[in-house]
Amino acid sequence: MSYKAAIFDMDGLLLDTERVCMDIFKTACEVQDLPFIEPLYRSIIGCNAAGVEAGFRKGYGDDYPRVHAEWRKRYNAVVLHEAIPVKDGVVALLEWLQAKGVALAVATSTQRDVAEVKLRLAGLDQYFDNITTGCEVAQGKPHPEIYWLAAERLGIDPAQCLAFEDSNNGIRAAVAAGMIAYQIPDLVEPCEEVLALGHRIEPSLATVLEQLRQA
Template sequence: MNYQAAIFDMDGLLLDTERVCMQIFKEACEVQNLPFLEQVYLSIIGRNAAGIEVIFRKAYGNDLDRLHKEWRARYDAIVKYQAIPVKDGVVELLEWLKSQGIPIAVATSTAKEVAMKKLELAGLSRYIDSLTTGCEVMNGKPDPEIYLLAANRLNVDPLKCLAFEDSNNGVRSAVAANMVTYQIPDLVEPCEEVRTFGHAIVTSLHEALSELKRGKTSEA
């Protein structure tokens, strides 16, 4: 393998967070007597706080303030104190990358304090050499800035990086950063535009690991 680093998204990729988060948002909508706009919600997956604000403000207007307060209180009560389940194949892939001497980074749209707590509670922080979060960049996913910053912090050329994502916005970000990208879809299937990128789309991190062990890449 010629790769010098592996960079992972977190929610929906390392951790089975997206279903938890969506259910909490749905509950918050019910408590606040507001509609649960599923397609609007799915469109925010992979974006940072600023990007989410723009989309939700357009959909919910002034009601967003009380909705967001309700959602945040319920979300923090879970993710800051309870371990989110780890996605299938995560530990095996991280262990293998470590055995190959490949540094591992996380590039997540989640705020730094929350991301650190999630990784710690899930028992994954010991694998992570560097953490880059959405609050540290001007332009969140789908812009490539977060992936470029993560590579820079590892002092690795983006072209020599593997990227692992679940969302379309995340894939756009990683591909725009010129990284060899694996997509493992979670709540949202790859859209037609994203499918034209030519990156690897696999069903699990187990499958990604098998391909890496065989020396396959999306460039093959």
């Protein structure tokens, strides 16, 4: 395996955010007297703001603006002020890659100001050479544009980049970008279509580190 860079998704991969986010959305639905449509929610995991809105408008229609406002208010009250727990194996993998001289970047669908706060509060911002966010691309995940832009900013060919994702939307983007892709599932297990992509699937970044060390 030949690689010069490693590009990471953030929510559900570096940070244990997805459960927090889903629980807050459920609460927002209850407060606004709306149903929580779980399959719909899981389908938008990994999408940027435009993708999230498009998905939710299919299920909530004209009610979407008020549930979104409630969700965003409650979500920001948590993630902009409290450190989200870091997932298993994250720090050890980042430090090992950094020691090997591998360039590190984040490619997250989250908007930049929120992503920067999350990483800083979690103590992870120090590891990354750049952050590329969903608001900086025309097409969000599962389109590969965000991964291409992250690689371009590092000055490294996508084929020489490791990519790490938890969601099906994210891993589709990483594979389509031509990267060496790893999926570490969080709230969503790989569907049959995603399994057919032939990428690597591991239970945690700790097991990824073991494999890279052996290689």
